[in-house]
Each structure stands twice: as C-alpha cells, then as structure tokens.
Amino acid sequence: MRTETDSLGPLxxxxxxxxxxxxxxxxxxxxxAAQVTHPELIRAFLEIKQAAAQTNATSGNLDRSxxxxxxxxxxxxxxxxxxxxYFPISDIQGGAGTSTNMxxxxxxxxxxxxxxxxxRGDYSYINPNDHVNMGQSTNDTYPSAGKIALLRLLAPxxxxxxxxxxxxxxxxxxxxxxxxxxxxxxxxxxxxxxGNSFHAWLKxxxxxxxxxxxxxxxxxxxxxxxxxxxxxxxxxxxxxVHIVPNLAGITGLPLQQAHDLFDATQNLDSxxxxxxxxxxxxxxLSKIANDLRLLSSGPRSGLSEINLxxxxxGSSIMPGKINPxxxxxxNQVAFEMFGxxxxxxxxxxxxxxxxxxxxxxxxxxxxxGIEHLTAAMHTLRVNAIDGxxxxxxxxxxxxxxSASFATAMAPIxxxxxxxxxxxxxxRTGKSLRQIAEKKNFFTPDQLTRIFRVEDIVINARTPExxxxxxxxxx
Numbered sequence: 184m185r186t187e188t189d190s191l192g193p194l195x196x197x198x199x200x201x202x203x204x205x206x207x208x209x210x211x212x213x214x215x216a217a218q219v220t221h222p223e224l225i226r227a228f229l230e231i232k233q234a235a236a237q238t239n240a241t242s243g244n245l246d247r248s249x250x251x252x253x254x255x256x257x258x259x260x261x262x263x264x265x266x267x268x269y270f271p272i273s274d275i276q277g278g279a280g281t282s283t284n285m286x287x288x289x290x291x292x293x294x295x296x297x298x299x300x301x302x303r304g305d306y307s308y309i310n311p312n313d314h315v316n317m318g319q320s321t322n323d324t325y326p327s328a329g330k331i332a333l334l335r336l337l338a339p340x341x342x343x344x345x346x347x348x349x350x351x352x353x354x355x356x357x358x359x360x361x362x363x364x365x366x367x368x369x370x371x372x373x374x375x376x377x378g379n380s381f382h383a384w385l386k387x388x389x390x391x392x393x394x395x396x397x398x399x400x401x402x403x404x405x406x407x408x409x410x411x412x413x414x415x416x417x418x419x420x421x422x423x424v425h426i427v428p429n430l431a432g433i434t435g436l437p438l439q440q441a442h443d444l445f446d447a448t449q450n451l452d453s454x455x456x457x458x459x460x461x462x463x464x465x466x467x468l469s470k471i472a473n474d475l476r477l478l479s480s481g482p483r484s485g486l487s488e489i490n491l492x493x494x495x496x497g498s499s500i501m502p503g504k505i506n507p508x509x510x511x512x513x514n515q516v517a518f519e520m521f522g523x524x525x526x527x528x529x530x531x532x533x534x535x536x537x538x539x540x541x542x543x544x545x546x547x548x549x550x551x552g553i554e555h556l557t558a559a560m561h562t563l564r565v566n567a568i569d570g571x572x573x574x575x576x577x578x579x580x581x582x583x584x585s586a587s588f589a590t591a592m593a594p595i596x597x598x599x600x601x602x603x604x605x606x607x608x609x610r611t612g613k614s615l616r617q618i619a620e621k622k623n624f625f626t627p628d629q630l631t632r633i634f635r636v637e638d639i640v641i642n643a644r645t646p647e648x649x650x651x652x653x654x655x656x657x
Contacts, residue, residue: 220272222265224329244317469514530542588639
C-alpha cells in the first residue's frame, strides 16, 4: 500500500494502482453500478488531457518537459485497452463527473511518473491537479469528453441505420409484385403489395437519419476553456483560443469552440435533442418489429403472410414452436430507449444555476441507448429482414376471399349497393366475385377490371413507391 493525502486527510491506496486518492474515495462512495465509465468517454478524456498539455506548453504556462511526459503517458494509455484496472469508477456517480476527470488525471500522472523512473504517487514532479488538469475543470472537460464519445458512437449507429434502410429497400423491390391485403385497425382494407409494407417501414427510418444527423451537429460545439462556470478562470487566453483546434487535430473530428462558454456549461439541450431523435428511431424500429410479429404469426392459425428466418427453438415444452425472437429483442431495446429518454429529460431539467450535476446518468443512458439500438438494427437486418420470404399462396387466398373489392365496385353502383354485396359475401362465405357475377350491375369487362388486383394496385417503383389507384376505363 501507499499513502496519499487530500483535503480530507490521508488514505491508503493499493501500491499497484495507477489511480490515486480521489479515485479511491469514489470507489468507496459510489458502489452503484457494475458498469464502469465507458471506454469511449475515457478515450476522449485522454485526448483532452493530451491537447491541454500541448496547449499549456506552447502558452508557456506548463514546463515543456512535464508536458512531454504527460503527452507520452496519454499516448501510451490510448494504445492499450481501457480497462477497470486503471479506470474502475462506476458510471453512475455524484460530483458531476469530477471523479472520472480526476481518475484520468491520476492515471496519467502516475503513468508519466513511472516512465520517468519515479514512484507512483510522487506528485511533486507531475501533479494530477496542477499539471494534468491545468486550465481545466470537470465542468468543461466532462461534457466535452461526452460529446466526443457520442460522436464516435453515433458513426456505427448511422452506418447500421443506412444498412437497414438498404435491406428494407431491397425487400420492397423483391416483393413489388407480391399482392396482399392491406389492413386498417387490424381489419381487411384494400389490396396492396408486400413491397408497399417494406417501403413504408424504411421511410420513417430515412427521416430518423436526418433527425439524428441534425442533432449530432450540436455535439461538435465544445466549451473547453470555460473552466468552472464558463468564466475561464485560471485559463490563459492562448489556451482558450487553441485548445479546441488542437483537440480537433488529435481526435480527427471537426470540433468547434462554443462562443458563449457560460451557456455551454449550463445547458444540456444538445443531449436532450439527441435523446429525442433516438427515441423516435426506437419508435420506428418497434413499429417494424410489431408488424413483423403480426405478419409472421401462425404458422397455421395466424396471419402467416411472411416467414421470418427460424433462429432458435421457441419453447421448452412445445416441440417445433418457433418464436419471432429477433423482433422481440428489437421491441425490448426500443422500450429501454423510451426509459433512457425519460431519464435524460429528468436529469437535464434538474440542473441548477451554473452547472448540471447529473451528466453521468445522461451519458450512461445515451451511450447504452446508442449501442443497443445499433446492435438491435444489426440483428434485425441480418437475422430477420434479409431472410424474409412471403407465403404467396396464403396471400392470394386472402385476396380472393376478401370483400375489399367492393371498394372498386362503389364508383359504379354506389357505396350502399357495394356494401350489401360485401355483407352478403361475409355472411355466406362466398367470394365477392361469385356474388357479383349473379348480379346484373356489372358488364363482363367491368367485372374483369374490378377483380384484377394488379389494376387496383399499380406498384411501379416510383420514388414514393406508393399506392396508385387505377381508374376504370370508360
């Protein structure tokens, strides 16, 4: 063991630990979640510390040799796995993220000390606060690190979202001439194509892409240089001007300095906006999952219009039962995101005066939501959408027995007479065509057109891929 001292007094630290006294106190105070601080948040913090050391060195405020050791330590840490051995604090913590900021400061300081041949905890040469944290506060580093982490996590989400859109578009094309019954309020409506369904699903996902991309733009603005409350106390003008450009060069992201640092430290609106777009995406995915479960229900006594790929045995007691497990897990991820959004909104609203203390739970929720939605879209595409087939015989049978053709009769004989024919079909079990042929309302040519489903549904692959009614020829 080694002993370190802070304003609260001395504390024993494991001799092998690269973290220090602040981290040790956090481990005692926040035994909340098994999940530790997200690796992407730590990675972003390390990059911030590297940029800060370089900027403080060029401003003349930090000894260049000390800055060199700090930079070398951060680079070493960035090349190795980010593990709880170095960064063990729960991702739910009090203190507005100060424990995570200090955890990173302490680890960098001790790695740098070790590289110079000094003992861990010998902070007289490289100090976590005075040197590694120079020009910074948790209040500007923590939200900035969170934004950088979110930008990186959003990249695979948007990529997977586009892949899902492409997969749905492929199925829309594949099923563009596969006719089926449409349903409103779960009741038979009018004919459409199975391709229409897939295209209808991808349209909101395209809108989700735009919404998420727009919300992402707010994450590029950082409040680095604002220090404690945005006033820039203990920060040089050189640092304020150069810290964000230097950080952008290190991260490879087009980061920008927020012009109003007071505002940037107080508001979490960019996180709430992002959360709202993720919730909307979750709603879109859940709607698709709901429809897939309905359309594949059966296989004998349900709708059974499509076949989902069989992924695993569905029952421990019923042999041969296969459940729609992929849509089910997508639904659950969506439900989880709804809860995350409520948590993020409550946390953002609870901020007071010059600081919001609840960013740890905001980031925890956003990180988990993004990662789970990304994984859910991947498994939905690979393990469900790509392998869907249609039950053409069942679809044709449903159309043949449907009373929906009465809709096409209404312009010729009027709504009331068409309704009578539909009711007779439902009452007797005879097809609408059988009944219509016995009536004297229609010419043979009209009957042919009424019951030719491809004339009712023109399914050209237009940009909208929409339903177009084919007017009867006079």
